[in-house]
Amino acid sequence: xxxxxxxxxxxxxxxxxxxxxxxxxxxxxxxxxxxxxxxxxxxxxxxxxxxxxxxxxxxxxxxxxxxxxxxxxxxxxxxxxxxxxxxxxxxxxxxxxxxxxxxxxxxxxxxxxxxxxxxxxxxxxxxxxxxxxxxxxxxxxxxxxxxxxxxxxxxxxxxxxxxxxxxxxxxxxxxxxxxxxxxxxxxxxxxxxxxxxxxxxxxxxxxxxxxxxxxxxxxxxxxxxxxxxxxxxxxxxxxxxxxxxxxxxxxxxxxxxxxxxxxxxxxxxxxxxxxxxxxxxxxxxxxxxxxxxxxxxxxxxxxxxxxxxxxxxxxxxxxxxxxxxxxxxxxxxxxxxxxxxxxxxxxxxxxxxxxxxxxxxxxxxxxxxxxxxxxxxxxxxxxxxxxxxxxxxxxxxxxxxxxxxxxxxxxxxxxxxxxxxxxxxxxxxxxxxxxxxxxxxxxxxxxxxxxxxxxxxxxxxxxxxxxxxxxxxxxxxxxxxxxxxxxxxxxxxxxxxxxxxxxxxxxxxxxxxxxxxxxxxxxxxxxxxxxxxxxxxxxxxxxxxxxxxxxxxxxxxxxxxxxxxxxxxxxxxxxxxxxxxxxxxxxxxxxxxxxxxxxxxxxxxxxxxxxxxxxxxxxxxxxxxxxxxxxxxxxxxxxxxxxxxxxxxxxxxxxxxxxxxxxxxxxxxxxxxxxxxxxxxxxxxxxxxxxxxxxxxxxxxxxxxxxxxxxxxxxxxxxxxxxxxxxxxxxxxxxxxxxxxxxxxxxxxxxxxxxxxxxxxxxxxxxxxxxxxxxxxxxxxxxxxxxxxxxxxxxxxxxxxxxxxxxxxxxxxxxxxxxxxxxxxxxxxxxxxxxxxxxxxxxxxxxxxxxxxxxxxxxxxxxxxxxxxxx
Numbered sequence: 001x002x003x004x005x006x007x008x009x010x011x012x013x014x015x016x017x018x019x020x021x022x023x024x025x026x027x028x029x030x031x032x033x034x035x036x037x038x039x040x041x042x043x044x045x046x047x048x049x050x051x052x053x054x055x056x057x058x059x060x061x062x063x064x065x066x067x068x069x070x071x072x073x074x075x076x077x078x079x080x081x082x083x084x085x086x087x088x089x090x091x092x093x094x095x096x097x098x099x100x101x102x103x104x105x106x107x108x109x110x111x112x113x114x115x116x117x118x119x120x121x122x123x124x125x126x127x128x129x130x131x132x133x134x135x136x137x138x139x140x141x142x143x144x145x146x147x148x149x150x151x152x153x154x155x156x157x158x159x160x161x162x163x164x165x166x167x168x169x170x171x172x173x174x175x176x177x178x179x180x181x182x183x184x185x186x187x188x189x190x191x192x193x194x195x196x197x198x199x200x201x202x203x204x205x206x207x208x209x210x211x212x213x214x215x216x217x218x219x220x221x222x223x224x225x226x227x228x229x230x231x232x233x234x235x236x237x238x239x240x241x242x243x244x245x246x247x248x249x250x251x252x253x254x255x256x257x258x259x260x261x262x263x264x265x266x267x268x269x270x271x272x273x274x275x276x277x278x279x280x281x282x283x284x285x286x287x288x289x290x291x292x293x294x295x296x297x298x299x300x301x302x303x304x305x306x307x308x309x310x311x312x313x314x315x316x317x318x319x320x321x322x323x324x325x326x327x328x329x330x331x332x333x334x335x336x337x338x339x340x341x342x343x344x345x346x347x348x349x350x351x352x353x354x355x356x357x358x359x360x361x362x363x364x365x366x367x368x369x370x371x372x373x374x375x376x377x378x379x380x381x382x383x384x385x386x387x388x389x390x391x392x393x394x395x396x397x398x399x400x401x402x403x404x405x406x407x408x409x410x411x412x413x414x415x416x417x418x419x420x421x422x423x424x425x426x427x428x429x430x431x432x433x434x435x436x437x438x439x440x441x442x443x444x445x446x447x448x449x450x451x452x453x454x455x456x457x458x459x460x461x462x463x464x465x466x467x468x469x470x471x472x473x474x475x476x477x478x479x480x481x482x483x484x485x486x487x488x489x490x491x492x493x494x495x496x497x498x499x500x501x502x503x504x505x506x507x508x509x510x511x512x513x514x515x516x517x518x519x520x521x522x523x524x525x526x527x528x529x530x531x532x533x534x535x536x537x538x539x540x541x542x543x544x545x546x547x548x549x550x551x552x553x554x555x556x557x558x559x560x561x562x563x564x565x566x567x568x569x570x571x572x573x574x575x576x577x578x579x580x581x582x583x584x585x586x587x588x589x590x591x592x593x594x595x596x597x598x599x600x601x602x603x604x605x606x607x608x609x610x611x612x613x614x615x616x617x618x619x620x621x622x623x624x625x626x627x628x629x630x631x632x633x634x635x636x637x638x639x640x641x642x643x644x645x646x647x648x649x650x651x652x653x654x655x656x657x658x659x660x661x662x663x664x665x666x667x668x669x670x671x672x673x674x675x676x677x678x679x680x681x682x683x684x685x686x687x688x689x690x691x692x693x694x695x696x697x698x699x700x701x702x703x704x705x706x707x708x709x710x711x712x713x714x715x716x717x718x719x720x721x722x723x724x725x726x727x728x729x730x731x732x733x734x735x736x737x738x739x740x741x742x743x744x745x746x747x748x749x750x751x752x753x754x755x756x757x758x759x760x761x762x763x764x765x766x767x768x769x770x771x772x773x774x775x776x777x778x779x780x781x782x783x784x785x786x787x788x789x790x791x792x793x794x795x796x797x798x799x800x801x802x803x804x805x806x807x808x809x810x811x812x813x814x815x816x817x818x819x820x821x822x823x824x825x826x827x828x829x830x831x832x833x834x835x836x837x838x839x840x841x842x843x844x845x846x847x848x849x850x851x852x853x854x855x856x857x858x859x860x861x862x863x864x865x866x867x868x869x870x871x
Contacts, residue, residue, distance in 0.1 A: 072105055085111055089139060107133035115139060279332045279375065282325060283441045284318070286310050286338035288346065290457035291450060295337065298446030304331075310338075311349040315366040318348070322373065330375050335384040335441050342392035342693065345385065355394055358401045371406025382409040382430065384437045390414040390429040391694045399429070411437055414538065415545065415694065421454050427538075539698040543618060546691045547605045553687075554602050556680045557595040563663050564674060565592065578655045586645050590635035594681060597631050619708025622692065626715035632681060636726050643675065643798045651795060654776055675798040675805070682727070685720045689713060727800065752784045752863055755856045756794060757846040760834065770828045780846060781809055784860060787867055789837070790814050791844065815839040817867035822860060 029037060045053065072080045084106055087095065092111065096103040109127065112135035116122070121142045127134040149157070281303045285295055288310035299305040304325050308318055322334075339346040344354035357363055375381030383402075389395030389412045399410050415426030428437055438447060565588045571578045579587075604621050649656045664673040696709040760774040767773075783790040792809040815837075825834040825845075833853040837844045848856065 070099075070101070072101060077105075080105055081108060081110060089115055107136050109133070109135045112136045112139055116142070278329060280304050280326075280329065281333050281335070281440055282306060282322065282331045283335040283337055284308060284322070286347070288339045289337065290454050290461050294446065294450040294453075295442070298442045298450060300441065300443060303441050313348055315348070315351065315362055319366065319369055322370070326373055330381075331373055332375055332380065333382050333384060333440065334370065334374055335386060335437065337386045340387035342388045342690070343394040344398070345387050345389070353398065355397045355401070358398060364405055367402055367405050371408040374408050377409045382411055384441075385410060385412045386424050388413040388415065388423040388426075391423075392697055415542070421451055425451070539614070539695065540612060542691065542695045542698055543609060543612070546618070546695065547609055549687060549691065550598070550602050550605055553680065553684055554595070554598050556677060557591060557598065559669055560588070560591055560674070560677050561595060563668055564588070567659070578659050579649060579653065583645055583649055586638075587642050590631070590638055590642070591678065591681075593631045594635055597625070597628055601625050615704070617705035617708060618695065619705045619712045622688070622712035623708060623715065626712065626719070629719055632719075635681060636723060639800045642678065643800060646674065647795070647797045651778075657776070682723055685716055685723060688716045689720055692716060749785055749787060752786060753856065753859050755782045755784070755848065755852065756780075757782060757848050760831070760845040760847055762845060769826065772828075772830065774831050774834070774845065780812070780844070782846070784863060786863060788814050788816050789820055789860070791837075813839065813842060817864045820864060822857065822864070824857065
């Protein structure tokens with residue numbers, strides 16, 4: 001105690017000094033500014049130890065407790081909605097009772113729409129822009145109106161699984177099955193006895209005749225379902241394909257190389273009696289039609305489809321195919337489904353049926369022979385041509401000449417609808433007692449599916465034919481040479497054409513059931529003239545079709561304005577710009593001017609048709625429209641710049657890339673991208689020419705609008721030629737689709753797989769993997785070979801007047817597989833389908849768009865394993 005007291009006496013001066021200095025520093029602290037105080041506290045805390053900092057933390061927790069806040073008011077709105085999307089409808093309804101702010105968030109349509117769609121509940125109307133909680137009300141209305149049963153009610157109606165059976169229930173079921181089997185056996189025995197009594201007399205005493213007759217009787221006893229299946233199988237077998245040129249021998253008789261002669265006649269007699277009706281319908285389908293397989297598949301079972309090759313087939317060989325398909329019968333109707341326009345029929349390669357060559361000997365003989373295989377008009381026979389010949393004066397002259405030659409009633413479409421092959425759905429020339437001609441030959445659902453795909457298929461087929469023509473022509477020569485043997489293919493075809501005797505045509509003519517007289521021909525011509533008179537009142541219908549197509553075109557341009565221009569300008573006004581003002585003007589200024597011009601044309605057409613009368617004129621509208629085409633000239637001159645601007649902004653601006661990904665190919669844009677929507681003006685002027693031609697056809701010569709329509713057609717044709725010249729000029733200078741940067745040809749190297757991925761970059765690798773954020777910085781293409789992985793930059797660019805974009809590749813790196821390391825990135829809220837490629841010098845973070853990550857990594861790891869074992 002004495003020592004401690006001595007120490008306290010010695011420390012007293014130091015303690016007083018400490019208190020004095022604390023008071024001095026406190027005085028200085030009071031005189032400092034806020035910035036100086038914060039700097040002093042920071043310096044002081046940096047000098048403290050961990051225990052002192054912990055003491056400070058506890059003291060602050062006591063003095064300033066943590067404030068509990070609503071996370072929906074702190075976090076961004078989209079994150080709060082993402083959190084609430086994991087709740088069930090019951091939990092969302094409970095959350096709505098927390099506060100008014102939570103009620104507003106939990107009743108958003110983006111939360112309730114997926115829950116309604118999951119059960120197939122769709123709104124019967126489109127909600128207004130400011131309408132609130134429409135999908136929640138719809139969910140509640142659908143859920144409350146469901147019919148359901150309580151467990152007790154369900155038990156009373158359906159029983160339970162553990163319900164005891166009756167004592168003799170199993171015995172009753174066994175007796176019932178035994179009685180059914182006995183009844184079936186008795187009926188089969190009775191049916192066989194009746195067949196034996198009704199047996200036809202034998203044809204001869206040979207075994208083959210007995211076999212044939214018994215088989216015929218069994219076939220007559222088949223059920224309706226079995227006959228339908230057999231007819232469908234025969235339909236596929238009877239499709240005539242131009243396989244080998246030796247369908248005729250040197251003397252012109254038929255040859256059957258597949259079956260021996262003794263079986264050919266039996267098989268033919270067996271199936272020819274009931275495969276098709278005695279007076280069938282026949283349709284010729286050209287291979288020039290895009291996706292002709294779909295047209296062939298849409299033919300009805302009772303119709304005989306004849307598919308012929310457009311190139312390499314002659315008129316004589318086409319007649320031979322038809323004769324073989326009809327097998328001596330007359331057709332109720334024959335349809336010709338080929339390409340063409342309102343002035344000619346593109347029947348075969350090098351054979352376009354028009355007014356100039358309709359009287360040539362070969363063409364005339366073809367139509368006369370074809371008309372002899374059709375029933376007379378009094379019996380309901382007719383020829384259907386799926387080409388809109390009745391929509392132009394030249395086409396009507398062709399029909400008149402064909403009627404003179406054959407004496408057969410011809411039916412063709414009278415309208416030109418916008419879109420590829422849509423004219424076959426318009427009204428047809430002549431009377432249709434049994435519905436439209438398309439219903440006589442094809443199944444409507446399948447044909448509609450084909451019509452929706454023809455425009456895209458035509459463009460794809462053009463590119464494929466252009467690229468594959470040299471390969472396929474050489475392949476055709478080789479195969480033909482193998483079939484024929486040592487004889488040259490072309491010399492054989494020439495001898496084949498000349499070997500068809502002219503007596504065959506005389507024989508075909510003699511088999512006609514009657515000879516048309518001049519009186520019958522005059523009667524048919526009078527019918528044709530009456531139908532032409534009926535077409536004069538169709539001017540109104542074509543005017544309405546012109547108005548309808550103009551509405552569709554204006555709606556297309558308004559879609560560009562509403563879906564793309566309006567949001568981009570709104571983002572500019574809100575200081576959250578997606579694109580700069582200059583880029584928006586470059587891309588959309590010309591198309592908006594075109595929209596303004598066509599809206600004026602649409603309003604004038606609407607006014608004229610509201611006050612429509614036979615004397616109303618429409619030609620002056622398009623003449624005035626032709627004077628203002630400088631707007632479209634500016635658009636086509638800047639078309640290349642517009643597409644390059646879109647591609648550049650998409651590659652360099654992530655916000656614009658996300659904007660296009662969100663708006664392209666949606667229901668509102670008719671599943672088209674922005675570049676595809678900008679193709680509309682280049683196709684519109686061809687539609688103008690066709691529609692104005694059809695309108696002038698049904699305008700009398702003395703009408704006041706006739707001269708204006710002629711002038712308008714001339715203006716539109718000239719501008720269409722200008723567009724074609726611009727398109728041809730731009731196609732000459734189009735860049736190559738692939739940049740070759742290195743030579744990949746080496747011994748024993750082959751390509752395994754190609755994968756398109758997105759290149760990402762990580763903001764910070766110090767963050768936990770499940771919380772890391774990534775940024776899209778480019779697009780890559782990975783070429784996996786058996787010994788290396790080639791990585792290249794991928795860029796997509798749209799060319800003027802082309803729907804399909806062009807892809808270019810630029811070499812980045814090549815990594816040997818045994819030096820490549822692959823690391824998987826697990827799925828998280830922020831990234832999916834990602835992985836890391838680690839090379840000797842560089843690292844690439846990649847992500848696949850679809851669920852292709854597993855297959856790609858499996859192939860890559862397998863190739864790496866094989867490469868390591870080899871090395």
